Amino acid sequence: MTHRLIACEECDVLHRRIVLNAGCVAHCTRCGAELFRSRTFHIDTVLALTLGSLMVFVIANAFPIVTLEMKGARNGSTLFGAIVTLCREGRPIISGLVSATTILFPLTELMIRLYLFIPLRQGRLPARFHFFARVMQTIRPWGMIEVFLLGVLVSLVKLSSTASILPGVALWAFAALTLLLAAILMFDPRHLWDLAEELAGSPA
Ligand SMILES: [Zn+2]
Incomplete structure (x- = not known):
């Protein structure tokens, strides 16, 4: 013992x-x-929240965030479209930062979470658990979907006087994603290490 x-x-x-x-x-x-x-959260709850977040993440990136209507012309853009436009307009650093903090890091974190939680739920310790758990912890603060959503909302309020704004599916998806990610963050990461320790200590 x-x-x-x-x-x-x-x-x-x-x-x-x-x-x-x-x-x-x-x-x-x-x-x-x-x-x-x-332990306040069961692993099934976190796994369900992670799977839900991934689905909402796909919706948030596949559909336009907002459609602007001005003088009869309509213009809608997805997040990826906005990143490409930023890059084309000579702002590669901002474009890189937006893509890293809103797509790359959140998606990587969710994928690692799935990679760790699915085997743990089945009673197996995933390969290179310590490495991936540390990567997940390191990149977590760099996922800034809630900051992005706040920025979009502020921009929409400013633009509302010059153009009519139609919120897109992705805007609601980003709002849902922010709530889901906040719910996942309520799970204390130390419990992940506890689960791994329990599995490492139990006979195979
Ligand atoms: Zn102390």
Whole structure:
């Protein structure tokens, strides 16, 4: 029987882990910082949220975000179309940043999540678990779909005086995606490591 230890992220004191009752939080005995919480999410819930996010992500990128109507002319654009336009207009850095923070990083995070959670749910430890779990943690802050959505909404309010605006399917999809990603973030990543530890410790 191994003693499972956890270090306080604030002051590095080591504590022995205990099993918490539902809704309880463990705090550091020296500085009072939060150490860990009881498992509030089941892996099935996170997996369902991840699959739902991926589906909504595809819809958000396949349809126009908004259609502008001005002097009889209509112009709609998808996120990818907007990125290509930015690049063509001589703004490759902004175009690269938008594509990385709204497509590349969120999609990579969701794919890694699926890669990790599907085998874990089946009771298997996925190959290179530690590497992919760390990559997921590293890129997580760089997914900025909610910032993008906020930017789009501010732009639409500004444009509303000069053109009539028809919200596209993708705009609603991005709003739904923001909520789904926020729900996924409620899952404490430490539970992922706990699951992996349990599997690594159990006989095959
Ligand atoms: Zn502490």
